Amino acid sequence: xxxxxxxxxxxxxxxxxxxxxxxxxxxxxxxxxxxxxxxxxxxxxxxxxxxxxxxxxxxxxxxxxxxxxxxxxxxxxxxxxxxxxxxxxxxxxxxxxxxxxxxxxxxxxxxxxxxxxxxxxxxxxxxxxxxxxxxxxxxxxxxxxxxxxxxxxxxxxxxxxxxxxxxxxxxxxxxxxxxxxxxxxxxxxxxxxxxxxxxxxxxxxxxxxxxxxxxxxxxxxxxxxxxxxxxxxxxxxxxxxxxxxxxxxxxxxxxxxxxxxxxxxxxxxxxxxxxxxxxxxxxxxxxxxxxxxxxxxxxxxxxxxxxxxxxxxxxxxxxxxxxxxxxxxxxxxxxxxxxxxxxxxxxxxxxxxxxxxxxxxxxxxxxx
Amino acid sequence: xxxxxxxxxxxxxxxxxxxxxxxxxxxxxxxxxxxxxxxxxxxxxxxxxxxxxxxxxxxxxxxxxxxxxxxxxxxxxxxxxxxxxxxxxxxxxxxxxxxxxxxxxxxxxxxxxxxxxxxxxxxxxxxxxxxxxxxxxxxxxxxxxxxxxxxxxxxxxxxxxxxxxxxxxxxxxxxxxxxxxxxxxxxxxxxxxxxxxxxxxxxxxxxxxxxxxxxxxxxxxxxxxxxxxxxxxxxxxxxxxxxxxxxxxxxxxxxxxxxxxxxxxxxxxxxxxxxxxxxxxxxxxxxxxxxxxxxxxxxxxxxxxxxxxxxxxxxxxxxxxxxxxxxxxxxxxxxxxxxxxxxxxxxxxxxxxxxxxxxxxxxxxxxxxxxxxxxxxxxxxxxxxxxxxxxxxxxxxxxxxxxxxxxxxxxxxxxxxxxxxxxxxxxxxxxxxxxxxxxxxxxxxxxxxxxxxxxxxxxxxxxxxxxxxxxxxxxxxxxxxxxxxxxxxxxxxxxxxxxxxxxxxxxxxxxxxxxxxxxxxxxxxxxxxxxxxxxxxxxxxxxxxxxxxxxxxxxxxxxxxxxxxxxxxxxxxxxxxxxxxxxxxxxxxxxxxxxxxxxxxxxxxxxxxxxxxxxxxxxxxxx
Numbered sequence: 007x008x009x010x011x012x013x014x015x016x017x018x019x020x021x022x023x024x025x026x027x028x029x030x031x032x033x034x035x036x037x038x039x040x041x042x043x044x045x046x047x048x049x050x051x052x053x054x055x056x057x058x059x060x061x062x063x064x065x066x067x068x069x070x071x072x073x074x075x076x077x078x079x080x081x082x083x084x085x086x087x088x089x090x091x092x093x094x095x096x097x098x099x100x101x102x103x104x105x106x107x108x109x110x111x112x113x114x115x116x117x118x119x120x121x122x123x124x125x126x127x128x129x130x131x132x133x134x135x136x137x138x139x140x141x142x143x144x145x146x147x148x149x150x151x152x153x154x155x156x157x158x159x160x161x162x163x164x165x166x167x168x169x170x171x172x173x174x175x176x177x178x179x180x181x182x183x184x185x186x187x188x189x190x191x192x193x194x195x196x197x198x199x200x201x202x203x204x205x206x207x208x209x210x211x212x213x214x215x216x217x218x219x220x221x222x223x224x225x226x227x228x229x230x231x232x233x234x235x236x237x238x239x240x241x242x243x244x245x246x247x248x249x250x251x252x253x254x255x256x257x258x259x260x261x262x263x264x265x266x267x268x269x270x271x272x273x274x275x276x277x278x279x280x281x282x283x284x285x286x287x288x289x290x291x292x293x294x295x296x297x298x299x300x301x302x303x304x305x306x307x308x309x310x311x312x313x314x315x316x317x318x319x320x321x322x323x324x325x326x327x328x329x330x331x332x333x334x335x336x337x338x339x340x341x342x343x344x345x346x347x348x349x350x351x352x353x354x355x356x357x358x359x360x361x362x363x364x365x366x367x368x369x370x371x372x373x374x
Numbered sequence: 375x376x377x378x379x380x381x382x383x384x385x386x387x388x389x390x391x392x393x394x395x396x397x398x399x400x401x402x403x404x405x406x407x408x409x410x411x412x413x414x415x416x417x418x419x420x421x422x423x424x425x426x427x428x429x430x431x432x433x434x435x436x437x438x439x440x441x442x443x444x445x446x447x448x449x450x451x452x453x454x455x456x457x458x459x460x461x462x463x464x465x466x467x468x469x470x471x472x473x474x475x476x477x478x479x480x481x482x483x484x485x486x487x488x489x490x491x492x493x494x495x496x497x498x499x500x501x502x503x504x505x506x507x508x509x510x511x512x513x514x515x516x517x518x519x520x521x522x523x524x525x526x527x528x529x530x531x532x533x534x535x536x537x538x539x540x541x542x543x544x545x546x547x548x549x550x551x552x553x554x555x556x557x558x559x560x561x562x563x564x565x566x567x568x569x570x571x572x573x574x575x576x577x578x579x580x581x582x583x584x585x586x587x588x589x590x591x592x593x594x595x596x597x598x599x600x601x602x603x604x605x606x607x608x609x610x611x612x613x614x615x616x617x618x619x620x621x622x623x624x625x626x627x628x629x630x631x632x633x634x635x636x637x638x639x640x641x642x643x644x645x646x647x648x649x650x651x652x653x654x655x656x657x658x659x660x661x662x663x664x665x666x667x668x669x670x671x672x673x674x675x676x677x678x679x680x681x682x683x684x685x686x687x688x689x690x691x692x693x694x695x696x697x698x699x700x701x702x703x704x705x706x707x708x709x710x711x712x713x714x715x716x717x718x719x720x721x722x723x724x725x726x727x728x729x730x731x732x733x734x735x736x737x738x739x740x741x742x743x744x745x746x747x748x749x750x751x752x753x754x755x756x757x758x759x760x761x762x763x764x765x766x767x768x769x770x771x772x773x774x775x776x777x778x779x780x781x782x783x784x785x786x787x788x789x790x791x792x793x794x795x796x797x798x799x800x801x802x803x804x805x806x807x808x809x810x811x812x813x814x815x816x817x818x819x820x821x822x823x824x825x826x827x828x829x830x831x832x833x834x835x836x837x838x839x840x841x842x843x844x845x846x847x848x849x850x851x852x853x854x855x856x857x858x859x860x861x862x863x864x865x866x867x868x869x870x871x872x873x874x875x876x877x878x879x880x881x882x883x884x885x886x887x888x889x890x891x892x893x894x895x896x897x898x899x900x901x902x903x904x905x906x907x908x909x910x911x912x913x914x915x916x917x918x919x920x921x922x923x924x925x926x927x928x929x930x931x932x933x934x935x936x937x938x939x940x941x942x943x944x945x946x947x948x949x950x951x952x953x954x955x956x957x958x959x960x961x962x963x964x965x966x967x968x969x970x971x972x973x974x975x976x977x978x979x980x981x982x983x984x985x986x987x988x989x990x991x992x993x994x995x996x997x
Contacts, residue, residue, distance in 0.1 A: 016947055016948065018948040019947070120918055121918060132915060132918070133922070139926050139929070140926065143929045143930065144933060146932070146933065147929045147930070147932040147933035150929075150942065150946035151925060151928045151929040153946055153948070154932070154942070154946050270809045272809070273807055274807065275806075276804035276806055276807040276917060277917070279804070280921040280924075283921040283922065284921055284924075287921075287925055
């Protein structure tokens, strides 16, 4: 057994991993922005950009079943050494960039909502160290922690939806077509990068009990993420409407600020800091771990732990690069578009190559 | 030549910055022994041979013995029995004397090398070895009693036992009397198997067994047995004569229950194993005895249900205990340090209990219990965090009330860990979360306190820990009284002196009370320690710091294992729960054993464990 052996993961751990990697942008301004751009029909986009990565994952599962070995060996056998390096380096870049950009955005929101007098670099270092410790403890511990915490966090979010119900204006959901169905479909096809984290199941598939576990984890995780996103979307639109909602920087925080039951239950937004901090760290640490794992596989390193500090430093330094939050959001948007490559092209190519290889093998068997 | 100003400045600067040896004599320091300074990372030579002198002594003896043997052969061959024989006699006496001097070195060497000396056929030789092992006649605890067993011919024998550990009455009645007043004095004992005859016909003792090595002899003598050596026989007999004074079976002191059993373990291992056996009448229950400790041999009892406990788990427990290489294990808590997966973690990885009923419950679930000679606590392995939150009489009380108590305990655990940190975070960083009236009241109370909240917390926590520790050390009933009075006076005085605010006293008092709601003392202690970490995290980053800390703590707990079983099972990883995790089901609904233990028999009881509900009662009905 190699020292970076990732442990044994089950359906619950898989759900936690995917959930942790895909949900956090719900708390960031990405949601508000697309609400403003596409209107009430955004749920359709969400449905599409959830379904497509699921197909990509199933293709990857087929690939992993066809060719044995780790993800680098699989790629190497299907597309050659250079192709495999290219695919691996691209994925590593995507996961590292994802980790860095989420880190920066959560650090900025921490400053705005909780610690206005703290230097943002300090917050970044704080989050980075926490994510580093989690990576050091391993994906098994990370996923299990996520699995324990996520239900409580979801309950908290649902409580907020219920508590803001006095502000619901159902008419805000009309017109249901939003800014156009076609636009929504286009957006759904383009923004598949929101669910890039799903592919982590394919990379770590050897750690799961079997293919059934991976598939179950993917379906349950994406199903619950989609449900949460749509419920959140409807709740958010009903509270703020499309126009006002599109201008908010922190959708969830803005919703929690509205909660008022009596003079003792008001301004609970600071308590919900705990919720989005945990989601944020889960995403940062998860992305970082997948990036590091791919590096370890690519370079055939004997252990992952020694490069955790290096990885954390790189991610923290990248997170400090953007001059302001506006620029960070812009880059994040580009990353979401760019990561579509990782959903459409690479799994597609690998799937086709695996298919061809299988047909060739069948032919050879028949002729012999 | 006089010094100029530059020289003077240079000299004074030099004196200030460069180390100068002191003019005064060095103060007394209790220095380390030579052994302490050794580099223990290097492989050491055997203990007995560390001294070159000892090694040389042994070599000289061997050389002298060799020369003596050669001389003796020569004398015998040539038939020179006159002066030469006299010389040999003198030489032999000198050799015997020298052998006495080196036997201690030899013993030490043998023990360090793991060479077990075998019992000799010579009674004198065996006596000599016993005297060397127990430092006789300096050591007055061990008694050597010589006797002659009547027979044809009479058998010279030697009885060895430890005064105080062995009961003299038992020694007299079950060993000396039957042997010295043998009914058939004409029997030819040496003609058959002497040891068997003695054991089977003459020793009226419950346990008598033959041994052939001195390690077994020591094991017997050290635990209160008497050992019988015979002249001309290379074996001995250990006879059970244990009869030392000990505390009786008492009520539990730290795990009191209202409705559960009222028995607690004592310091005697065999009493403890018997207590377990008296509650679990199963022929399937195995008690393995593993000796531990190089110098102070203690027995460790490993108890499990043969047909239930996972065999790999039992083998691992056995492997870890046998792999302990230390002088002495005085307590089961010390044993835990040697065998747990993460000994540096503050969280307990075994269930330490003084109650036989709790041990029995866990044995039936498929766990393994460890008991050590001299310790009134048993350790049950493996355990999860959730097991440590269960109390002794959980199953003796009503289902709903038990579950209510369990929720109270969990709330207590969270309050104990987070309350001061939460108060610090809210009052320092996130004041908007506090209701306005409460905020005004806190501000008014804190107005005259000169210290920041963190100092207040540390002061009061420090005082609380002092009161707690002081209360423990004060003997008898006074301890708790002093604790309560001390806490009251301290709190009142601190508020009156405006050193702390009244709300802080409430926070710390609630935290302290909450920590007492945790059933496992060691878990409560670890949460107390972690509380301080959370206070510092909260001081640094408010709720963000607390959230990060909580996440990391949970991840650490998820990565921990207790004897290979995940510490957070059955929640993370998710396994089939046995119906007793955070809340519990009724006893008849707990069909399965905890899945995470991977027992040989996963089913505890049938789906319909109350089969009487499906049968028609013989009495009348309502119709």
